[in-house]
Amino acid sequence: MKSSYSAGLLGGITLVGIFLIIIFSTNIFNYRIVIEKDRQNQTKIESELKRQIYEELKRDKIVLTPQEYTNNIVNYYNTAFLILSAMLIVFSFISYFHLKFLSDEHLRKRMKSEEFQEIIKQSIFGRAEEKFLKKEYEDKIRQDMIKISERIENLELIVELEDDEEETGEIL
Incomplete structure (x- = not known):
């Protein structure tokens, strides 16, 4: 029973490690978000070059409005919650069937004694x-x-x- 517990703990730590490696190996966190405070800033940009750079950054979703930023944050936490819920469900099913198998095996041994x-x-x-x-x-x-x-x-x-x-x- 002790080896089963340690094997389950090792498996859980391994899965969480793989999950973290996948998250941090992608380029999700490699850019800086600039929040546009005010739409009137567009009219105040004087040079055409700055305007083009600004439009390009906005098109690439690097410059965000407060609504877009809030929407991105909410989506991020919704996704994190969904992944954690799915992991809970998967581990619950695995634990249920593993415990059922162990208890059946223990009962069979006990009944044959x-x-x-x-x-x-x-x-x-x-x-x-x-x-x-x-x-x-x-x-x-x-x-x-x-x-x-x-x-x-x-x-x-x-x-x-x-x-x-x-x-x-x-x-x-």
């Missing part, structure tokens, strides 16, 4: 023996009750005969 088999046998035989003993004991009690009721009937007959003898004075 002689100790487990002995416990099951004792439990089954104990319950069966308990029920059979109760049944035998119950039958014995019924037989004893029948014998006692027969004795009571015999005693009642004897008492009746003695009462009859006393009344009639005859001895049977």
Whole structure:
């Protein structure tokens, strides 16, 4: 179990490392963002060269309006949230099936052990023996009750005969 935990931890760290390498190896963070504060700046640019450079930067999305900048930031965090959610789901499924496999394997080993088999046998035989003993004991009690009721009937007959003898004075 300890090796499984360490293997899972190593796999998770490896995946996160690969993810970070991919993110930082791309040129996502290689440019500087300039936020256009005001659209009136376009009219204030005097030279044609500056205007062309400005238009080129705007076309390449290096110069952004505040709305574009906010939209980019929101999209970035939405994407990060989506990736983290997907990783959570994937790791949850992997963990579920791995734990299910481990528990099934552990149960199979446990069920095949002689100790487990002995416990099951004792439990089954104990319950069966308990029920059979109760049944035998119950039958014995019924037989004893029948014998006692027969004795009571015999005693009642004897008492009746003695009462009859006393009344009639005859001895049977």
